[in-house]
Amino acid sequence: MNVLEFTGLVAVGSFAAGLLGALTGLGGGVVLVPLLTLFFKVDIRYAIGASLVSVIATSSGAAAAYVREGFSNIRIGMFLEIATTIGALAGAYLATRVSTGVIATVFGAVLLYSAYLSRRPRAKHERNLPQDPLATRLKMNGSFPESGGIRRYNVQHVPTGFGLMFGAGTLSGLLGIGSGAVKVLAMDQAMKIPFKASTTTSNFMIGVTAAASAGVYLSRGYIDPLLAMPVMLGVLAGSLLGTRVLVRAETKSLRLIFAIVIAVLGIQMLYKGLAGGI
Amino acid sequence: MMKAPSQWSDQRIEDIIGNLLRAGVMLSAVVVLCGAGVYLARHPSERVNYHAFHGEPPDYTTIGGIFHTAFGLHGRGLIQLGLLLLIATPVARVAFSIWGFAAEHDRMYVVFTVIVLTVLLYSLLGSSV
Numbered sequence: 001m002n003v004l005e006f007t008g009l010v011a012v013g014s015f016a017a018g019l020l021g022a023l024t025g026l027g028g029g030v031v032l033v034p035l036l037t038l039f040f041k042v043d044i045r046y047a048i049g050a051s052l053v054s055v056i057a058t059s060s061g062a063a064a065a066y067v068r069e070g071f072s073n074i075r076i077g078m079f080l081e082i083a084t085t086i087g088a089l090a091g092a093y094l095a096t097r098v099s100t101g102v103i104a105t106v107f108g109a110v111l112l113y114s115a116y117l118s119r120r121p122r123a124k125h126e127r128n129l130p131q132d133p134l135a136t137r138l139k140m141n142g143s144f145p146e147s148g149g150i151r152r153y154n155v156q157h158v159p160t161g162f163g164l165m166f167g168a169g170t171l172s173g174l175l176g177i178g179s180g181a182v183k184v185l186a187m188d189q190a191m192k193i194p195f196k197a198s199t200t201t202s203n204f205m206i207g208v209t210a211a212a213s214a215g216v217y218l219s220r221g222y223i224d225p226l227l228a229m230p231v232m233l234g235v236l237a238g239s240l241l242g243t244r245v246l247v248r249a250e251t252k253s254l255r256l257i258f259a260i261v262i263a264v265l266g267i268q269m270l271y272k273g274l275a276g277g278i
Numbered sequence: 279m280m281k282a283p284s285q286w287s288d289q290r291i292e293d294i295i296g297n298l299l300r301a302g303v304m305l306s307a308v309v310v311l312c313g314a315g316v317y318l319a320r321h322p323s324e325r326v327n328y329h330a331f332h333g334e335p336p337d338y339t340t341i342g343g344i345f346h347t348a349f350g351l352h353g354r355g356l357i358q359l360g361l362l363l364l365i366a367t368p369v370a371r372v373a374f375s376i377w378g379f380a381a382e383h384d385r386m387y388v389v390f391t392v393i394v395l396t397v398l399l400y401s402l403l404g405s406s407v
Contacts, residue, residue, distance in 0.1 A: 001325070060303045082397075085401075138386075216401055219340070222333075224334060225313070225357035226317065229357045230314075232307075232361065
């Protein structure tokens with residue numbers, strides 16, 4: 001394939017990944033690496049480098065819109081970024097040491113988990129939880145505008161959330177993904193932060209987390225300009241369009257289809273990783 | 279004692295952060311596009327193969343090398359400069375937050391933010407200068 005054809009095809013694929021990721025809220029980064037490795041036969045190290053760069057672009061682009069609406073909690077985000085950035089640095093160093101088969105296997109498992117998570121009904125949180133002393137000391141309890149006025153929430157289980165965030169950061173650095181699913185798990189399930197605040201705060205954190213491993217990726221030569229260029233531009237354009245049409249689109253069946261795609265890609269990555277095909 | 283954070287300044291800081299992020303992403307996309315244009319115009323029929331991993335030459339892995347090739351108007355150097363700007367955007371966001379928390383006299387969060395910034399700078403400068 002020559003560079004024009006390759007750039008065009010990768011840009012179209014990345015655009016679709018970014019669009020679907022934004023429309024379904026599942027993130028496009030998670031399908032990029034399988035797309036590049038399984039269909040374009042790209043070495044997984046180049047693939048995770050290009051994917052990581054696109055993750056920074058979409059997160060920063062989307063966060064710019066979210067922070068203005070006042071849903072994201074910058075204190076929770078900043079405190080947990082201590083865990084995610086250190087985790088991301090550890091993950092990036094790990095990526096340079098383990099075999100590509102291991103990376104593919106872990107990737108497959110994360111894809112299957114993301115597919116499962118997207119099909120599970122969202123847990124309704126109890127309102128008016130008691131104030132946790134540590135969360136209160138860290139000034140994490142917050143509020144956001146809701147149709148009925150201002151919704152206040154009290155954050156719970158800070159140490160568990162912090163630990164899970166370290167894991168989310170490590171996965172992000174190892175696989176070149178945003179690992180938004182694990183971040184939401186930590187904030188939504190462990191820390192009992194309302195869904196709207198946890199998804200937007202998670203998105204806000206993804207760019208910073210990815211930037212922490214990007215330096216290591218760059219210096220190790222994982223970020224190839226000619227591959228990262230169509231991936232970054234395609235995903236960015238797709239996700240910007242996706243967030244624009246999100247309000248009008250019927251996403252329920254789309255989420256199901258995308259979850260199936262993610263699961264199928266997960267099985268393929270798992271198989272390739274274990275069979276040594278990558 | 280620490281002062282309670284005021285809602286107004288929180289909102290104001292978030293507005294500035296939003297603009298900063300948007301500007302950073304757009305600027306980097308424009309630089310990447312310019313680099314793509316230069317490269318594709320000069321080498322439209324070059325073969326590409328990413329099946330084997332070779333790593334990248336220092337021109338594209340060190341900050342000095344990237345600036346050197348980008349200002350020599352090499353396509354790949356420009357793309358890499360755009361990507362470097364993209365990586366720097368969240369770093370700038372964190373750096374700005376230090377100022378924001380300091381303006382609110384929130385010493386605890388100034389410390390947290392400095393820790394995050396240190397990790398980011400260690401990754402970016404410690405490994406790719």
